[in-house]
Amino acid sequence: MGVPRLAAVEFPLGYLFGPPGDRKTQRQVLDEALTLFEEANSPGTVKHLPLDWPEPEGIVALEPPSPAPIVDYLLKHPLQIKHFFKRRVPKLN
């Protein structure tokens, strides 16, 4: 099972619509995603947007200020990583 339509853009997570303040790129990405509703005519259609990440300077990092709880946990319990990769969630107490 997949998604009905996918507009794929080669930008980092947190910046999928483009660099901060770059309204032109942000509008372009959103417009491409919107027009896919009319362009796609079968499930699973993928549209690859022809945009390269411009590597803007001075932008906020995607990573949070502290590691996510699961990252912290797995660093302390490395044997659990294999379960995480299989999404085998232990029973909660």
Add this chain to the structure above:
Amino acid sequence: MEKQKTVDSYKFLDVLTRRMAKSWQKLPGEPGSTAWTALKKPLADSTVALISSAGLALKSDVPFDQEGEKEHPWWGDPSFRVIPKNAAAEEIALYHLHINPGLVDQDINTLFPIDILRDAEEKGLIKNAAARHYSYMGYLLQPQEMLDTSVREMVKIMKADQVDAAILVPG
């Protein structure tokens, strides 16, 4: 001529996240075919909603449960929040513990194009940005509760708002 490009979905992921993503993609998925509903009217006559998995909420609303995830790192909050169409960026906070909340302060439209969608409405590409947008917590190793509760409720609200299409934005 527009250049052809095949997007590398893993380009900006670190080694561990890349391994995780590839491993999860190989897991057996839900049986059944890909959902599909054709748009029933021209895009220019359509109302469009945004759905973000970045754990966004109005600062005036109940935050997503960060303490629950800190206590149980394998758990994620299955609830959702409504973001009104005209909410200003400074009214919105990001509670996803795997993402820098500073992204919202910098420019929320990089991950939740709320202003850009209003631009699309103004220039007539769509009829309306939906009165209400949505956000949920993307960190859900076991998403069934979210699917059974939050998604059902989001669909009800979207029907009430006469939403024709929704864009799911990963965060």
